[in-house]
Amino acid sequence: MIWTVDYGNGPIPCEIPHAWRQEVDVRWxxxxxxxxxxEVPDGEPFLVFEGVSYEALVSINNELVTxxxxxxxxxxxNLGRWKGETVDLEVKVTxxxxxxxxxxxxxxxxxxxxxxxxxxxxxxxxxxQGRAQTNYPNNRVEVRGREIWFDGKPFYARGVLSWxxxxxxxxxxxxxxxxQEEIRIAKAYGFNLVKFCLWVPPHxxxxxxxxxxxxxxxxxxxxxxxxxxxxxxxxATELERVVEQYKHHSNIILWTVGCELSEATPPxxxxxxxxxxxxxxxxxxxxxxxxxxxxxxxDPREFGDFDDFHPYCDTPFYPxxxxxxxxxxxxxxxxxxxxxxxxxxxxxxxxxLERNPYxxxxxxxxxxxxxxxxxxxxxxxxxxxxxxPEHDREHKRLMASSLAKAExxxxxxxxxxxxxxxxxxxxxxxxxxxxxxxAGFVDELGKPRFGDSNVRxxxxxxxxxxxxxxxxxxxxxxxxxxxxLPFDHFEGRALIKVGLHSxxxxxxxxxxxxxxxxxxxxxxxxxxxxxxDSVSIQxxxxxxxxxxxxxxxxxxxxxxRSKFGDxxxxxxxxxxxxxxxxxxxxxxxxxLTGLKSVGKSGRITFRPPSDLPNEPTVVLxxxxxxxxxxxxxxxxxxxxxxxxxxxxxxxxxxxxLAVSSDRSINPALLERFPxxxxxxxxxxxxxxxxxxxxxxxxxxxxxxxxPYGGLGCQPMGxxxxxxxxxxxxxxxxxxxxxxx
Numbered sequence: 101m102i103w104t105v106d107y108g109n110g111p112i113p114c115e116i117p118h119a120w121r122q123e124v125d126v127r128w129x130x131x132x133x134x135x136x137x138x139e140v141p142d143g144e145p146f147l148v149f150e151g152v153s154y155e156a157l158v159s160i161n162n163e164l165v166t167x168x169x170x171x172x173x174x175x176x177x178n179l180g181r182w183k184g185e186t187v188d189l190e191v192k193v194t195x196x197x198x199x200x201x202x203x204x205x206x207x208x209x210x211x212x213x214x215x216x217x218x219x220x221x222x223x224x225x226x227x228x229q230g231r232a233q234t235n236y237p238n239n240r241v242e243v244r245g246r247e248i249w250f251d252g253k254p255f256y257a258r259g260v261l262s263w264x265x266x267x268x269x270x271x272x273x274x275x276x277x278x279x280q281e282e283i284r285i286a287k288a289y290g291f292n293l294v295k296f297c298l299w300v301p302p303h304x305x306x307x308x309x310x311x312x313x314x315x316x317x318x319x320x321x322x323x324x325x326x327x328x329x330x331x332x333x334x335x336a337t338e339l340e341r342v343v344e345q346y347k348h349h350s351n352i353i354l355w356t357v358g359c360e361l362s363e364a365t366p367p368x369x370x371x372x373x374x375x376x377x378x379x380x381x382x383x384x385x386x387x388x389x390x391x392x393x394x395x396x397x398x399d400p401r402e403f404g405d406f407d408d409f410h411p412y413c414d415t416p417f418y419p420x421x422x423x424x425x426x427x428x429x430x431x432x433x434x435x436x437x438x439x440x441x442x443x444x445x446x447x448x449x450x451x452x453l454e455r456n457p458y459x460x461x462x463x464x465x466x467x468x469x470x471x472x473x474x475x476x477x478x479x480x481x482x483x484x485x486x487x488x489p490e491h492d493r494e495h496k497r498l499m500a501s502s503l504a505k506a507e508x509x510x511x512x513x514x515x516x517x518x519x520x521x522x523x524x525x526x527x528x529x530x531x532x533x534x535x536x537x538x539a540g541f542v543d544e545l546g547k548p549r550f551g552d553s554n555v556r557x558x559x560x561x562x563x564x565x566x567x568x569x570x571x572x573x574x575x576x577x578x579x580x581x582x583x584x585l586p587f588d589h590f591e592g593r594a595l596i597k598v599g600l601h602s603x604x605x606x607x608x609x610x611x612x613x614x615x616x617x618x619x620x621x622x623x624x625x626x627x628x629x630x631x632x633d634s635v636s637i638q639x640x641x642x643x644x645x646x647x648x649x650x651x652x653x654x655x656x657x658x659x660x661r662s663k664f665g666d667x668x669x670x671x672x673x674x675x676x677x678x679x680x681x682x683x684x685x686x687x688x689x690x691x692l693t694g695l696k697s698v699g700k701s702g703r704i705t706f707r708p709p710s711d712l713p714n715e716p717t718v719v720l721x722x723x724x725x726x727x728x729x730x731x732x733x734x735x736x737x738x739x740x741x742x743x744x745x746x747x748x749x750x751x752x753x754x755x756x757l758a759v760s761s762d763r764s765i766n767p768a769l770l771e772r773f774p775x776x777x778x779x780x781x782x783x784x785x786x787x788x789x790x791x792x793x794x795x796x797x798x799x800x801x802x803x804x805x806x807p808y809g810g811l812g813c814q815p816m817g818x819x820x821x822x823x824x825x826x827x828x829x830x831x832x833x834x835x836x837x838x839x840x
Contacts (some may be wrong), residue, residue, distance in 0.1 A: 704718045
């Protein structure tokens with residue numbers, strides 16, 4: 101078929117699949133008119149439209165023969181009346197997102213919140229002989245309590261989240277070669293599942309996954325919908341059509357009706373949809389609401405076969421939040437983290453500006469805000485210094501730094517997850533960078549961002565992890581929850597526990613070695629090594645497999661390498677001098693630092709001064725003169741080399757975990773005390789706003805960092821927090837002018 105499309109100015113040639121992209125104003129809803137001639141064969145011919153977004157009015161020889169509304173399901177026209185003829189075919193297409201079909205009134209998925217809606221005949225059109233055959237699913241999934249078994253084997257979901265963003269196509273129907281390359285990269289990273297989050301992929305994607313031994317999670321495109329009962333009735337009809345057309349893919353092992361629905365859908369509707377999916381697919385793993393009411397509010401009644409949470413935490417809080425999500429005495433069903441652990445890196449803004457893609461434009465005809473709640477990147481990008489040639493060095497350093505930070509976060513969080521055997525798997529956000537996020541395992545061009553071997557250490561069927569020591573502190577006459585960070589120690593004896601999570605079960609012995617290195621990463625030497633007793637782990641179990649004990653470790657940096665059979669992992673281990681009282685006056689109204697006033701060399705205070713003090717002063721800011729701001733999420737950092745290298749903590753993310761804050765210094769304070777320098781600058785990776793977390797002016801140091809810890813898994817008190825003690829000593833030296 102030879103097609104044309106008419107946007108109101110006359111027909112122009114086009115190829116199907118087709119979306120009208122930048123050929124017209126992105127806000128234009130249509131209708132676009134597609135035309136072609138069709139030679140109708142004899143037999144039982146049906147004209148099949150695999151996918152049109154959103155409304156399609158189909159006419160043959162100027163006669164309207166069918167209308168269809170729905171982005172994600174196929175529909176057909178019986179051509180029996182015109183057998184043996186050549187007919188004129190016309191399809192008027194109106195997309196969602198305009199006044200006629202608002203985003204919330206359509207099963208739009210999440211793409212309108214990533215960029216915008218798309219319109220067109222975006223999947224193939226072909227003629228089929230005879231009626232479609234109904235294929236029934238061959239259910240390959242079994243649930244045993246909290247355990248998932250797939251094809252008769254234990255299965256631990258290691259998934260990656262895809263929103264269906266294909267900027268070079270302008271629609272969600274990638275060609276086969278793109279699908280195959282995505283699967284190749286995902287497998288190399290160790291993923292065994294793709295979650296299609298709020299969009300419906302082409303059938304070829306699911307077939308290719310199955311051929312590569314990978315599973316799928318199909319999340320139907322219900323997100324932030326209209327509460328109108330009439331609209332929801334239409335949703336129900338369209339959802340049923342999608343499930344009917346996709347139920348034969350036996351590698352879809354998980355189904356969710358929608359995502360983070362909150363108050364948007366009544367329980368009766370969600371229950372009805374769960375029952376519909378289960379009746380059509382026979383799947384034992386169907387859930388009404390990915391994310392769940394316990395996490396996202398709304399009517400507390402939930403329906404389905406598993407628990408599904410979306411914890412998006414700042415890094416120190418992941419251990420406690422995960423603990424809070426474990427089932428305890430609740431029914432034994434699989435617990436899945438349906439999406440989580442995103443981490444935005446610093447984008448290659450210089451290359452992006454040079455390419456100048458449409459999705460960074462400030463022209464609303466190319467890049468209107470639409471329903472996006474965040475749309476600051478296009479205006480911020482041309483202004484940030486990191487895109488300018490004279491700042492190329494800082495730009496490249498920030499890219500490398502934020503990449504290393506992202507690798508640490510993903511590793512720490514995923515190992516924390518693997519240590520909790522009650523969790524049945526996870527889906528990480530996300531696959532590719534988008535206009536609203538740089539959390540992709542591949543960048544905006546689809547190139548892998550991380551090294552395969554680094555990711556596979558925690559994203560394989562078996563994963564070694566460190567187990568923190570329990571250290572509940574004594575505060576105000578009673579204990580509170582508390583741990584030691586396993587890679588952060590004071591000098592002296594060190595005991596480190598190592599665990600293993602295994603998908604299929606494993607037996608072996610832990611072998612380990614501890615290697616010393618200098619602060620600058622050079623000169624290595626073996627300090628200790630060992631081999632543990634034989635241990636066996638049941639399928640889908642997490643268990644301690646060995647203990648590393650060294651009688652004395654001197655201050656410095658070490659590398660712990662571990663091996664259990666063919667499973668390997670490694671971690672930096674940092675050792676600091678023990679904290680001793682300092683000759684400073686301490687003004688400590690919060691009682692958190694573990695410091696004692698023993699002298700007058702200077703002052704340590706939580707109270708922001710009205711004027712610059714005459715004496716050396718360290719101001720630990722907690723509330724006043726600060727802004728709430730996560731340290732780990734959506735941020736990259738510039739470090740003052742002299743200060744951070746001198747104390748051995750520049751970009752040592754394991755150590756910064758112990759002292760990171762959730763606040764930055766309010767700019768008004770910096771304006772009151774001009775002439776200083778920021779020694780730790782937070783760069784927001786979405787807005788490119790810059791904020792200081794450590795600022796020195798004269799003999800006064802202001803910081804929102806927490807040498808006393810106390811957030812999430814951070815040890816509480818300087819005397820209990822090795823990296824906190826190291827930082828505190830550095831802050832005192834800074835106030836005394838040692839790093840000028």
